Amino acid sequence: MIERQALATKPTLTGERLRLVPLTASHADAMYASTTDPETRRLTGTHRTFTPAQITAWCASRAEQTDRLDLAVEDLTSGAFLGELALTEVDPDNESAALRISLIPRARGRGAGPEAIRLLLDYAFDQVRLHRVWLEVFAFNDRARRAYERCGFQVEGRLRHAFLWAGERHDTLVMAALNEPPAGRG
Structure with a gap:
């Protein structure tokens, strides 16, 4: 049985070099900038174009979502926005959820993704009590x-x-x- 309160309570998760914090309207400008980057759009499969107002409204509404978890990825030292990740499509009956992540261009290839994912997986498995977290990635x-x-x-x-x-x-x-132990969670 999953722990639904762990989705409703938006945690702050701290790693060695970054911190995951609840996604809020304060992240909207940086997130909007990332949605206009052509490579970010290709890697995330984003065909749709968003306005700053749409991104602000979306970020501001994340705290209200009790069936998913949206977090901003921030640099631990500077607090700079590095991207965002989320647990979505939570299936309580099967103890599973989808994961998605999007990093800004300067955060890619520097270990931020794996660190953020490990922090979120630990929370998903230990606090939300999920058994399976899945994702989709383009073969290229x-x-x-x-x-x-x-x-x-x-x-x-x-x-x-x-x-x-x-x-x-x-x-x-x-x-x-x-x-499970063979999942290589370390």
Whole structure:
């Protein structure tokens, strides 16, 4: 049985180099800037264009969500916004949820992703009491796939030609981490 209160209570999780904090309207400007970056849009599969007002409203509404967890990734020293990640599509009956993460360009390739994911996985498994956390990653995104594997995710399947970007079709990989010793949670 999952602990629903652990989703409603928005935690602050601290790692060695970063901190995960509840996503709020204070993160909206930096988050909006990330949604306009062409590479971020490609890596996240974002076709839709957002306005600053839409991003502000969305960020401001995250604290009200009791069935998901949205957190900002911040640099531990400076407090700078590095991205955001979330547990979504929580399925209490099957003790599972989806994970998504988006980092700003200067945070990529520096270990922020794996650290943030490990912090969130520990919270998901130990506090929310999930058994399975899954995600989708585009097959062309080798860096992200390797980071997910380092965090205990394994490829479970391939959705062929599931993503269309700039006229080119790409496969999507489905990956999951389990709350079991072989999951490699360290």
